[in-house]
Amino acid sequence: MKSVQLKKNKGSNFEYVTDKIPLKEPLVLVFGNRYMLEEKNIYEDIKGFFSDGHIVFGSTSGDITAEAVEDDTITVTAVEFERSTFEIKTSNVLASNDSLDSAKTGKELVEQFPKENLRYIFVVSDGSFINGSQLTIGMNSGVNNNTIITGALCGDAARFETTLSSYNEQPKKGEIVAVGLYGDSLEVSFATNGGWIPFGPERLVTKSNSNILYELDGKPALDLYKTYLGDKSEELPAAALLYPLKVKSSDKNKSIVRTILNINEEDNSMILAGDIAEGSLVQLMMTNVDSIVNAAEVGAQQALDMREKEPELAILVSCIGRKLVLDQRVEEEVEEVVEVIGNKATVCGFYSYGEIAPFDGEKNCQLHNQTMAITLISE
Helix, strand or coil: CEEEEEEEECCCCCEECCCCCCCCCCEEEEEECHHHHCCCCHHHHHHCCCCCCEEEEEECCCEEECCCEECCEEEEEEEECCCCEEEEEEEECCCCCCCCCHHHHHHHHHCCCCCCCEEEEEEEECCCCCCHHHHHHHHHHCCCCCCEEEEEECCECECCCCCCEEECCCCECCEEEEEEEECCCCEEEEEEECCCEEEEEEEEEEEEECCEEEEECCEEHHHHHHHHHHHHHHHCCHHHHHCCEEEECCCCCCEEEECEEEEECCCCEEEECCCCCCCCEEEEEECCHHHHHHHHHHHHHHHHHCCCCCCCEEEEEEEHHHHHHHHHHCHHHHHHHHHHHCCCCEEEEEEECEEEEECCCCCCEEEECCCEEEEEEEC
C-alpha cells in the first residue's frame, strides 16, 4: 500500500504534506470544509493531481490527520492498493420522486457490489436527508456476514445546514458513496468507543416515530429534557450536542448513544440523529475531556488487538459533539490513537454527524453518535 496526502488551507493552494510519489489508479479520499468543497473547480483541481484517481468527496465538521484537526481546510489522502482491488458505487436519496426510504437505499447500494471476496465497505454518506439508522439496517440486509461496513454521515461544522459528497464529480447534496475492497490479503479491524457517562433516572419511551421523540414516561420529552438542562436549556438546540441520550432497546443487551439534532417547541418533541423505538429506555449522558480522550485510546487498542499485521491506513471518524466538548484540546483524542497504533499508518478521517461501525464482536454495522470509530486497514 502506498499513500500520499495533500492539504489546502482557506485562500491557498494544495500542497503535499507527505513525500510526493507516483500512484497508479489510487483511491482518493477528499474530506473538507463544506464551503470550500462548494468551490466550482474543486473536482478539476484534485483531478489535476490524480488524473486516473477515483475521487470520493465528503464534507466535514473538521478534518483529521495524524498531525492536526483543522476546520478551514480540505485534506486529500490518496491510496494505491498493491495487492487488493476496489469498486465504488453510489446512490442519491434525492434522486427519487418517492418518499425517502433510507433502508431501501442502503440495501440497493451495497447490492451493486459483486459478492465474491468482498471484504470491506467504507461509506461516505449524506448527513442531511438520510436516516442513518435505517441506512445501516438496509446495508446489513444487502451483504453477507463476512463483510465489514464502517463509515460516516458527512458533516457541516456545527451549522447543520447542508452536507456534500460525491464520486468523480463536483460534491453535491443527497449522495451516498460506498467503496468496496476486495482481496485475500486485506486485513480490516475496527472499534468504537465513546466515554460518555449516564446520569439521572432511566425513562421509558412512550411515544416516538422514527427518529422523533415525543414522550418519556407519558410526559412531553422536550419539557423533561429542559428540566434536566436547567439554564442551559436556553442554549438549545446547540446545547443538546453536549447532553445526548443513552438508548437501550427492550430486545437488545447493548445500548447506543443518540445525539439530539433539533427540537420542536410546538409539539414538545426532539429530533434525534437516529431512530428511537417506543419501549426503549433512555438516560441522559454527559462527559469531560479526559473521558473522551481515554475512550479514544481504549478504542484504538481494541482495534489493534484484533489484528495480526501492523495497520497501513487508519480511518478515524469522530462525532461533532465530542469536538465541541474537547474544544481547544480537540487534537488529544487523535494523538492518543496515533500513539497506540504507531506512526507507520497513514491517518485520515473527519468529525461527522454520525459514525457507522459494528459493535465490538459483531458484524452488522450500526449508526453511532458521540463515538470515535476507528478502522485499521492493511494488505
